[in-house]
Amino acid sequence: MEQYNAINWNEIEDMVDKATYEKLTSQFWLSTRMPVSKDLSDWRSLPSIEKRLVERVFGGLTLLDTLQSRDGVQALRKNVRTELELDVLNNIQFMESEHARSYSSIFSTLNTPREITEIFQWTNSNELLQKKAKIINDIYKDGNHLEQKVASVFLESFLFYSGFYTPLYYLGKSQLINVAEVIKMILRDESVHGTYIGYKFKLGFNELSKTEQDKMQTWAYNLLYELYENEIKYTELLYDEIGWTEDVKLFLRYNANKALMNLGLSPLFPDHRDDVNPIVLNGLSTGTANQDFFSQVGNGYLMSIVEDMNDDDYDY
DSSP: OOOOOOOOTTSOSOHHHHHHHHHHHHTOOOGGGSOGGGGHHHHHHSOHHHHHHHHHHHHHHHHHHHHIIIIIHHHHTTSOSSHHHHHHHHHHHHHHHHHHHHHHHHHHHHSOHHHHHHHHHHHHHOHHHHHHHHHHHHHHHHSOHHHHHHHHHHIIIIITHHHHHHHHHHHHTTOSHHHHHHHHHHHHHHHHHHHHHHHHHHHHHTTSOHHHHHHHHHHHHHHHHHHHHHHHHHHHHHHTTTTOHHHHHHHHHHHHHHHHHHTTOOOOSOOOGGGSOHHHHHHHHOOOSOOSGGGGTOTTOOOOOOOOOOGGGGOO
8 A cells, every 4th residue: 555654844854945945935925915006106107108018028927927837846846856845846836826916916906908908918929928938848848857947047037037127127216116016025036936946956966977067057058048049039129119128138147147156057147236227226125114024025015904703703
């Protein structure tokens, strides 16, 4: 008879698993508790060209989060080193679904039903978006476990950032603050996800022979080049009309280097944090206004009001 074993959280194989799980659960949040409606005045004052930009970058981010929650984490689950790693991946998978839902929460607040339909039509038919999703998903389907981790880190730590630039720019100018706060919550999650998956990659990478390491490293850089070339075209499509393209490209290269460092690989581009648009950095580093416990979750996060139950609550 097959034996089923209960996980013993008192016997931890890798303390990084436990620390990551606790970090992620301490950051737990839900998009429905973010007061995005407070940004309606800012939204209505934006020029149409800027509204379309926000809509399209969020549509693209929705696609990538959907891919990660449906296919990405599922691929990673097939090759874990420890039992607790599965629980960390369970948390990551749920939050990727919540990230995707958060954009729909923003759309339902800021946009009409017709506009929302148009956003998803654009997202689901855009060739550059579809290409990067296919590149990543092909690796999830057919790559080995180290290649899958590289693809996951590049998605989490690099490909999201052409979209993240826009809300961070507005936040740095004190516009769309609550919308941007949602993105900061997502950013914080993705930072942990990329670091953790990168750590698991390094453990496997260090077990390879020197020849295998060289081959793996070459493959990773080639993948990054392929993704970067497509991302440049996507960035030009989104930002040429508004004039932000070169700043966004620099932001992409900066984050591509961060993705490589998460994998323990050397940076590829010469761009550094000091080169990034200071308005975006200001948005990225905006601190929380409150110093109570819930400020650790987010600036504008709304906790539900909880009341004690009594006997009358059971009268239906």
